[in-house]
Amino acid sequence: MFFKEKLYQGTLIKRYKRFLADIRLEDGTIVVAHCANTGAMTGCAEPGWQVWLSKSSNPKRKLAYSWELVKTDFGHYIGINTHRANELVAEAIHNDVINELKGYQQVKREVKLSGDNSRIDFMLTGVGLADCFVEVKSVTLLQNKQGYFPDAVTLRGHKHLRALSELALQGKRAVLLFCVQHTGMQSVKIAEHIDPQYKLELTDALSSGVEILTYSANISPKNILINQAIPFIF
Incomplete structure (x- = not known):
């Protein structure tokens, strides 16, 4: 599965309310991304880790960004979007x-x-x-x-x-x-x-x-x- 468009890179600030995550993009902008993961996400959501987001062009979406990947301090990639x-x-x-x-x-x-x-x-x-x-x-x-x-x-x-x-x-x-x-x-x-x-x-x-x-x-x-x-x- 190739991502249809280039992902946006950023840094995780925090994940909260299960489905939300605050991300600081490379240009310093802070966005709220949808987190399509209902699990505990233990070891997957440490503040400061690199993350990658997809962006929807659908104007009806409440949140344009979706959290797709994270990279751990050990260099491991994790797919966050369980869908x-x-x-x-x-x-x-x-x-x-x-x-x-x-x-x-x-x-x-x-x-x-x-x-x-x-x-x-x-x-x-x-x-x-x-x-x-x-x-x-x-x-x-x-x-x-x-x-x-x-x-x-x-x-x-x-x-x-x-x-x-x-x-x-x-x-x-x-x-x-x-x-x-x-x-x-x-x-x-x-x-x-x-x-x-x-x-x-x-x-x-x-x-x-x-x-x-x-x-x-x-x-x-x-x-x-x-x-x-x-x-x-x-």
């Missing part, structure tokens, strides 16, 4: 980057499931292949050189795991795909110390036949591209 994760995965599936999902000809997004109004990010279909349902999770929490998910208690994430389990028990392929948007991560584990219930739900999901895929991305102010599988440690 990008689904774009990255869709592009990677189309380009056959994700080996385990090759061969599917059609990709349908935001698929509504029967029963409880749940939605799954993708449904893949292909001739001679079992329907495959994929739920994507963006991973940005790095602690002691280890990548973790989630970075906060996620009741929505618990619900998604139960939905995937039901699909797997019906004989369909059900995949939980961790999209790692942090260049400092070499592997991913479940953050049991943050959300122990998520670990229990995932254990049940695995026993039901749910698959786990973990892919990392190259990140720069020019583009973000999923490039390789990395280990998931359970």
Whole structure:
């Protein structure tokens, strides 16, 4: 995924109210940027770090700028905009980057499931292949050189795991795909110390036949591209 226009570079002043961040641009102007990330963003939002923003030309938007990237003191790039994760995965599936999902000809997004109004990010279909349902999770929490998910208690994430389990028990392929948007991560584990219930739900999901895929991305102010599988440690 290449950014359509050049990003604006600046310095993070602070993130607040979950969806807002004050940024000082290179010319000294201070702007308020939208932060499309509902997580705790631990280790992703330190004042003084370099950040990159996209700017919308839509006059109806309340905030023109969106926070896209941050660069840590260790030189790691992090994708802040979690909405990008689904774009990255869709592009990677189309380009056959994700080996385990090759061969599917059609990709349908935001698929509504029967029963409880749940939605799954993708449904893949292909001739001679079992329907495959994929739920994507963006991973940005790095602690002691280890990548973790989630970075906060996620009741929505618990619900998604139960939905995937039901699909797997019906004989369909059900995949939980961790999209790692942090260049400092070499592997991913479940953050049991943050959300122990998520670990229990995932254990049940695995026993039901749910698959786990973990892919990392190259990140720069020019583009973000999923490039390789990395280990998931359970």
